[in-house]
Amino acid sequence: MADNSSSDGVPSDSLEAAKNASNKEKLTDQVMQNPQVLAALQERLENVSHTPSSYIETLPKAVKRRINALKQLQVKCAHIEAKFYEEVHDLERKYAALYQPLFDKRREFITGDVEPTDAESEWHSENEEEDKLAGDVKNKVVIAEKEAATAEEPNPKGIPEFWFTIFRNVDMLSELVQEYDEPILKHLQDIKVKFSDPGQPMSFVLEFHFEPNDYFTNSVLTKTYKMKSEPDKADPFSFEGPEIVDCDGCTIDWKKGKNVTVKTIKKKQKHKGRGTVRTITKQVPNDSFFNFFSPLKASGDGESLDEDSEFTLASDFEIGHFFRERIVPRAVLYFTGEAIEDDDNFEEGEEGEEEDLEGDEEGEEDEDAEINPKVSDLGDTQQGVLRCWTFHR
């Protein structure tokens, strides 16, 4: 209705138009005297001045001065927060030592160096009840099959292809693995996370332990991730805890002709003067998971990366973080698929969709829904509980 008060778009070269304009003005006058319309208009104007930054602009100088004082305090908070995250990192280091004996045992069971005792391998499936309900007939068939199989069943060493199977189950990894990477990854026997020593710059190393194989002589391939836990001077308010800022790979000592990260192509070259043609071979980069160990370097020399490189690097950081935060601590669940199925329950709830539409009607943008969440956007809860800490996916 506020548009009626505007006389824009009225052509001045027409009597008819002038009449219309005059009528319009009359209408506008009437409309403007309607208290409901006035209230609606006022609300609209208020809403405009309610956008945070424009609202701040309208405040008296003395108040703006106090807001600046609050911002100074906020920067101090960010620095305290940085110290907090450093202490959390110390805790992670302390707990890494507590997990290690369990991870060592895991490695021994996987490689077959140690066989678990009966007590160690007892397990009551949480799905046992469900399985029972699924029907006795089916169960009997399965049991019969199992019994038949047992007699002739092989007993391989440990859990064959344990880590390789995880690579196959996790999309983020499987999309990096090429067919020719597979036989190499089958020799992967353990992945370890090592944190930097106290007092050292914050970092962690992923160690990929391989059994002796035909592809390279290294027994361990490493990838180091460097972190930063301090507010940016130019933008202290964006600080949210430690960030991965750079990474470093290692040299793989490939055995002759086994390097899957390069391929040899043949190229014809013509001699300028004589016009003769010769064929040369040239090595060019080849897609492979093992390129993970020759990452791009984050710009440290002042030159900034192009968009593609930045995306590649960001993806690499995500993968490193995923190894550290999910795969290494919960490997068996990624092997069985339970971690993947489990997380499935945490999808956005469908209940929110209806309310989302209401939000659209109010002219709000969907894009900031995640940032400035409305109750209706929330769907990440399960069985009436809310998780307080989450790893970054």
Next chain:
Amino acid sequence: MADNSSSDGVPSDSLEAAKNASNKEKLTDQVMQNPQVLAALQERLENVSHTPSSYIETLPKAVKRRINALKQLQVKCAHIEAKFYEEVHDLERKYAALYQPLFDKRREFITGDVEPTDAESEWHSENEEEDKLAGDVKNKVVIAEKEAATAEEPNPKGIPEFWFTIFRNVDMLSELVQEYDEPILKHLQDIKVKFSDPGQPMSFVLEFHFEPNDYFTNSVLTKTYKMKSEPDKADPFSFEGPEIVDCDGCTIDWKKGKNVTVKTIKKKQKHKGRGTVRTITKQVPNDSFFNFFSPLKASGDGESLDEDSEFTLASDFEIGHFFRERIVPRAVLYFTGEAIEDDDNFEEGEEGEEEDLEGDEEGEEDEDAEINPKVSDLGDTQQGVLRCWTFHR
């Protein structure tokens, strides 16, 4: 192509159909002799057996036994993780004490009890450079306006409506605030987070401090959130750290006729025998932010909540968590809107879309993209860094 080998759907009462079936079989034979088709079929079959749970099912008993041993170890890890999060909570408690002097100062500046010194209120906007580029003309106008305004500018006490403005800026809160809540919320002077004492069950209390007002006699309204940090016995692998599991409000001592959480409605009642009609008044619940202090109780008596109640409770937990994790520690940024704008930069990158489509072609489901992320789904990075810890939104 695998569908061609199936003879389902062939009507048996028709010669024509039989002929078709025969042709189909012939075609199938031809198709099945094509090595490319066979390879594709085999790949398909392999993919089926590659789904994690069906793959596990095919493993020899001895291997399954070792996997169970790994699961036992994994449960032990979950219990160690629970201890880790308890220590993180201790750290939060320790740091709450370090933040408090800054938050006290913030409160004093907001209420106007203390005026910041010149040094305390110095602030160089990170946008100063941008402002300069935005054009001198505009700047001059703004400066002239400011100077004109300064002369006649009022100097209100502190930062008026500081917390109420945050309620208005944050969608999650503003959607709870009714028009009649607004004058009450203008009396809100501070929000504090208090953690439970060491050794006590994990919890936190949100304290809403009000100046004396015409609405209720309480000076503080409280909301307590109870947390749990131990793996569920029935589902230990779902443990991901502390969860909010219940909450509790407080009684608001409303002054007479000021309770906005109820409304009085008139209802006509007809006397059964005499047929006379009388009008009675009845109090019914009314939408209000202040219902935040009379939350639903999570089922503790064995009865489970219905879906609506569960959603209401989950939303309440999200709000409590948001107060604790974002609004209280960064109030000024929600007042100015910087926290909201800042987070805007962390939207999903558009670069991922193209690759997402590729994923679809492979017949993968979009829904599990977040759970089992592919590199192409990643977009939550900025300027080549990756945040390692995030609060739960």
